[in-house]
Amino acid sequence: xxVYCLLDCFLQMVHRLFSVDxxxxxxxxxxxxxxxxxxxxxxxxxxxxxLIQDLLFARRMDVSPTVQGHALSCLARCLELPSLNVxxxxxNLFSATGAQTVLEEDLTAGSSSSQKTYRTLPFRTVELSSAxxxxxxxxxxxxxxxVRDSKTNVRKAALxxxxxxxxxxxxxxTWENLETxxxxxxDPAVSVKKKALQCLGxxxxxxxxxxxxxKAWLHGVVPAVVDSENSVQDKAxxxxxxxxxxxxxxxNHHLDDSQKLAWDLLDLLCNECxxxxxxxxxxxxxxxxxxxxSPTFISNLISHTETDHAAGAWLLLSKVVTSVxxxxxxxxxxxxxxxxxxxxxxxxxxxxxxxxxxxIASHLNEDTKERIVVDLMSWLKTSSLSLEVISAATQSLYxxxxxxxxKRTQAFLNQHCGELVSVCEAYLTSIIxxxxxxxxxxxxxxVRTDTSKPHHLPPSAN
Numbered sequence: 001x002x003v004y005c006l007l008d009c010f011l012q013m014v015h016r017l018f019s020v021d022x023x024x025x026x027x028x029x030x031x032x033x034x035x036x037x038x039x040x041x042x043x044x045x046x047x048x049x050x051l052i053q054d055l056l057f058a059r060r061m062d063v064s065p066t067v068q069g070h071a072l073s074c075l076a077r078c079l080e081l082p083s084l085n086v087x088x089x090x091x092n093l094f095s096a097t098g099a100q101t102v103l104e105e106d107l108t109a110g111s112s113s114s115q116k117t118y119r120t121l122p123f124r125t126v127e128l129s130s131a132x133x134x135x136x137x138x139x140x141x142x143x144x145x146x147v148r149d150s151k152t153n154v155r156k157a158a159l160x161x162x163x164x165x166x167x168x169x170x171x172x173x174t175w176e177n178l179e180t181x182x183x184x185x186x187d188p189a190v191s192v193k194k195k196a197l198q199c200l201g202x203x204x205x206x207x208x209x210x211x212x213x214x215k216a217w218l219h220g221v222v223p224a225v226v227d228s229e230n231s232v233q234d235k236a237x238x239x240x241x242x243x244x245x246x247x248x249x250x251x252n253h254h255l256d257d258s259q260k261l262a263w264d265l266l267d268l269l270c271n272e273c274x275x276x277x278x279x280x281x282x283x284x285x286x287x288x289x290x291x292x293x294s295p296t297f298i299s300n301l302i303s304h305t306e307t308d309h310a311a312g313a314w315l316l317l318s319k320v321v322t323s324v325x326x327x328x329x330x331x332x333x334x335x336x337x338x339x340x341x342x343x344x345x346x347x348x349x350x351x352x353x354x355x356x357x358x359x360i361a362s363h364l365n366e367d368t369k370e371r372i373v374v375d376l377m378s379w380l381k382t383s384s385l386s387l388e389v390i391s392a393a394t395q396s397l398y399x400x401x402x403x404x405x406x407k408r409t410q411a412f413l414n415q416h417c418g419e420l421v422s423v424c425e426a427y428l429t430s431i432i433x434x435x436x437x438x439x440x441x442x443x444x445x446x447v448r449t450d451t452s453k454p455h456h457l458p459p460s461a462n
Contacts, residue, residue, distance in 0.1 A: 016067045020059055023051045024074050027086055052078065052089035060142065065149070069157035072146060076157075076164035087168075093139050094170050140171060144180050156195045159184055163199040166213075167206040173213055178203075182220030186227075193232050196220060201239060208261045214268055222269075222276045225283045237283055245292060248316070251303035263304075266312025270348045281319060288323035295326045302331045314352035321359045329363060332356055340375050347386050354392040358399035369400050376400075377416060381423050394420075 056078070059071030078086050143165075146158035162181060165171045181203070184196035200220045207213045224236035247262035255263070269280060287293065298320070304313035321327055332353075339345060339353055357372060364372075376397050379385060385393065401412035 016059065016062060016064070017070055020056060020067070020071050020074055023056050024077070026051055027078060027081055027083065030083070047085070049085065049089040049092070052086060053093060057093060057139075060146065065151035065154045068146070068149075069151070069153040072143075072154070072157035072161040076161040079164045079168045079170070090165075091170055094136050094165060140177075144177070147180050147184060152189045152192055155184065155187065155189070155192050159192070159195050159199050163203050166203055173207065173210050175212055175216070178212055178216035179219070182216040185220040185224050185232075190229050190232060193224065193227065193229070194235060197224060197232070197235055197239065204243075204261075208257060209264075211264070211268070214261075214265055215273060218265060218268060218273050218276060222273075222279045225279050237286060240283060241287070241292070245287070245297075248297060248300045248304075250300050251307055251309075263309040263312050266309070266315055270311040270315050270352075274348075284319045284323065288320070293320045293323050295324065298324055298327060302328055305331070305335055311346065311349055311352075314349050314356065318352040318355040318359070321356050327360060327363070329360060332360060333368065336372065336375075345389075347388055350389050351392040354389070354396045358396035361396070361399045361402070364400075373397065373400055373416065377419070380420055383424075383427070 052075075056071055056074060059067055060075075062068050062071065075090070078090060143158060143162060146154055147162060149155050149158065159181065162177070166173055166177065166181075171177060181196065181199060185193055185200070187193050187196065197220065200217050203213055204217045221236050221239055224232050225240070227233050227236065243258075244262050244265060247259045249259060269276060298317070301313045301317050301320075304310065305317075307313075317332075335353055336357055339350060361369065376393050380390065380393055380397070397416060398413070401409055401416065403409050403412075
């Protein structure tokens with residue numbers, strides 16, 4: 001291709017970029033009335049709908065990635081403009097519903113003799129013309145494809161456009177739409193990763209009570225803790241600190257919105273998002289080196305262990321208790337005693353409490369250790385616990401038996417773990433080696449019995 005052809009292509013691209021900028025300038029002004037236009041041929045170019053749908057959004061298919069990205073960035077900016085006509089036009093592109101609600105915004109700009117002043121828009125319902133459902137679906141599908149575009153700038157611009165549509169409820173906060181956003185935090189390009197983290201933060205701030213948004217935020221931010229790029233790791237750690245750790249305050253009956261959000265997110269980590277635990281755990285050694293876990297922080301956590309936020313409080317305690325020198329062991333032991341006496345035990349809470357008990361074992365006196373060991377052995381012999389609790393209880397039993405004296409540790413393991421093995425083998429023998437034993441087979445009990453055997457302990461303990 002000749003130099004002249006290249007120059008011509010470049011100039012054409014510049015012209016198209018300029019046309020997008022011109023559209024944005026026109027959209028920032030009130031829509032002109034058709035009566036003001038003397039030329040009927042030109043009247044169709046006046047409505048904001050034409051500028052949005054026929055000029056701006058059409059650039060999404062431009063041959064140049066630069067123009068595509070710029071058009072998508074401008075589309076995201078359009079939703080912040082003080083124009084109901086612009087809002088209506090964008091809704092028609094992506095939503096086939098007949099009406100959308102425009103929230104009240106303070107859009108007052110500075111007044112001057114040459115500048116238009118936009119007053120606060122009242123809360124109102126904007127009636128939208130019925131849009132074709134298939135066309136809206138195609139537009140959204142195309143935008144989601146642009147989020148995965150091969151060009152970095154296009155992906156970043158598409159992310160900003162997508163989060164704008166989600167923030168302003170133009171498209172629903174479904175997991176399909178949000179997963180596309182959160183997965184970009186693992187994009188090959190560092191700049192896209194950071195843009196995704198920024199967009200997730202914007203969306204969470206706009207919709208802090210939306211559980212799907214909360215879940216998407218966690219799936220985007222938490223895995224970034226182990227990102228190969230240090231700057232992405234640092235950003236993820238900073239955000240998690242701001243949103244979660246810094247919101248752990250002493251328990252009281254009134255929580256502000258930020259505190260409610262933090263406990264909602266921790267509750268998700270204990271339940272629907274347990275698969276993120278391995279990533280979340282990697283943050284705590286780093287925070288420990290930064291002295292994030294003061295005695296006050298631990299006391300604040302302890303104050304929540306008997307509230308509706310107990311699951312999240314025990315989750316954090318199970319991560320931080322080994323990183324602090326002063327721990328209110330009495331409160332933890334009280335929680336253990338309460339759990340042992342309880343007829344119904346929350347599996348997640350139980351596992352976290354068992355983890356904390358194991359971590360503080362070296363600080364407990366012998367009488368307390370012996371009492372807890374008796375409780376654990378009683379639990380494990382029943383084989384009625386869930387698999388998760390059996391695993392956590394066995395690990396805690398091992399930690400309670402560890403000491404500086406290797407022979408003493410081995411004797412403890414031989415006694416208690418050997419007793420568990422004998423109980424398990426007796427039940428399995430009654431099923432496997434006894435005539436008609438399979439008639440009394442309980443598959444769940446058989447699995448729990450086999451799991452109760454402490455496979456992960458030293459061979460001589462089995």
